[in-house]
Amino acid sequence: MAFFSRLARSLLLMFRRPPRQQYAALCYRREPRTDHLEVLLLTSRDTGRWVIPKGWPMPDKPAHGVAAQEAFEEAGVKGRVEPEPLGHYLYSKVLKDDFAVGCTVQVHALEVERLVEDYPEKAQRMHRWFDYKSAASQVNEPTLKDLILAFGARMEARPAA
Numbered sequence: 001m002a003f004f005s006r007l008a009r010s011l012l013l014m015f016r017r018p019p020r021q022q023y024a025a026l027c028y029r030r031e032p033r034t035d036h037l038e039v040l041l042l043t044s045r046d047t048g049r050w051v052i053p054k055g056w057p058m059p060d061k062p063a064h065g066v067a068a069q070e071a072f073e074e075a076g077v078k079g080r081v082e083p084e085p086l087g088h089y090l091y092s093k094v095l096k097d098d099f100a101v102g103c104t105v106q107v108h109a110l111e112v113e114r115l116v117e118d119y120p121e122k123a124q125r126m127h128r129w130f131d132y133k134s135a136a137s138q139v140n141e142p143t144l145k146d147l148i149l150a151f152g153a154r155m156e157a158r159p160a161a
Contacts (some may be wrong), residue, residue, distance in 0.1 A: 024054035
């Protein structure tokens with residue numbers, strides 16, 4: 001009976017609750033030898049899927065500040081984050097009790113200036129540079145794929161600084 005009560009409570013919450021908000025960083029650089037655009041992806045802690053750094057709102061930080069903080073904590077990224085969002089993507093976040101909630105993720109471009117050796121989640125994740133088309137093919141969320149492809153095409157169309 002407890003299982004059905006928990007299931008009923010979860011279903012009610014799922015249908016009643018609006019999507020939760022998260023903030024993410026699309027970390028990028030120009031590959032030093034070829035000058036082609038690359039995107040940094042990292043593995044999720046739970047499934048090992050390729051993702052971008054993201055997290056929940058923080059009361060003392062604006063959205064782009066949260067994106068930069070998450071990029072540092074999850075991948076050791078230091079760089080320049082854009083205050084204006086690139087766009088949004090949607091995904092289902094599975095919480096600790098196996099309950100899934102819808103999340104809207106606001107994405108901010110972050111130009112990577114350096115990667116530090118020591119950061120909070122170093123032992124929990126791997127990260128890797130991908131050309132932007134490969135990065136788009138590695139992520140699971142269709143709207144994130146589209147966002148990466150559009151960003152990459154726009155960046156490739158303009159000359160490097």
